[in-house]
Amino acid sequence: MMTDKQIIHDENEMMSFGGQIAEKFPKGGMVFLNGDLGAGKTTLVRGLLRSLGFQGTVKSPTYTLVEPYQIxxxxxxxxxxxxxxxxxxxxxxGGREYWNSDALCLVEWPEKAQGFLPEPDLIIDILYRDTQREIITKPSITIKNKDL
Ligand code: ADP
Ligand code: MG
Incomplete structure (x- = not known):
């Protein structure tokens, strides 16, 4: 059903969802991650990077604005x-050089750079539902839950 709510039950499912995003964009793209502080944007990115084999620490680049990963x-x-x-x-x-390449760009707080970023290929909204999260994707994609 089109209106089915997509619920991410815990941190592991958010990481798994990140892996699914990596699979969707093998040739790069622009992904906006919307959600309040602590919603799980960085957790999604961590899962994405882990799924590609990156083992190191993944934190929000709050002060440096961008963190590059070559995997x-x-x-x-x-x-x-x-x-x-x-x-x-x-x-x-050097923002433009990042998204004019065939890299995959994942952007937390894209609204802070409104008008400067290119059109996203995917927008992910993450909403608090107590300890769970509701996910809205544009264009719509179906999350495969309980992958892990
Ligand atoms: P953001 O980058 O959006 O500010 P983070 O990913 O850094 O958020 O932090 C999300 C926090 O919420 C983590 O501590 C994570 O363990 C916790 N958490 C609890 N439930 C969930 C869930 N269902 N999905 C994602 N993270 C969750
Ligand atoms: Mg973050």
Whole structure:
């Protein structure tokens, strides 16, 4: 059913969902991650990177704005624009070069750079439902739960 709510029950399912996003964008793309602080945006990115084989620490790049990951032949850029004061700051850090490449870009707080980022290929909204999360995707994709 089209209106089915997609619920992520716990952190592991959020990580698994991240892995599904990696599979959907083998040739790169622009993904916006919307959700309040603590919603699980970074957890999704961590799961995505783990699914590609990255073992190290994955944190929101709150002060550096972007964290690059090269995993085998794939480039992943994880942005956290929460502290972005002016979209022009993205210009200084070479933003365009990131998304004009065939990298996969995952952007937390994209609204902070409105008008500067390209159109996303996918928008993921993460909403608090107590300890669970509801996910809305545009365009709509079906989450395979309990992968792990
Ligand atoms: P954000 O990047 O959106 O600020 P984080 O991913 O850094 O959020 O943090 C999310 C926190 O919420 C983590 O501590 C995680 O363990 C916890 N959490 C609890 N339930 C869930 C869930 N269903 N999905 C994702 N994270 C969850
Ligand atoms: Mg984060």
């Amino acid at each position: 085998k032949d794939r480039m992943i850029y994880h942005f956290d624009l929460y502290r972005l004061a002016d979209p022009e700051e993205l210009e200084y850090i």
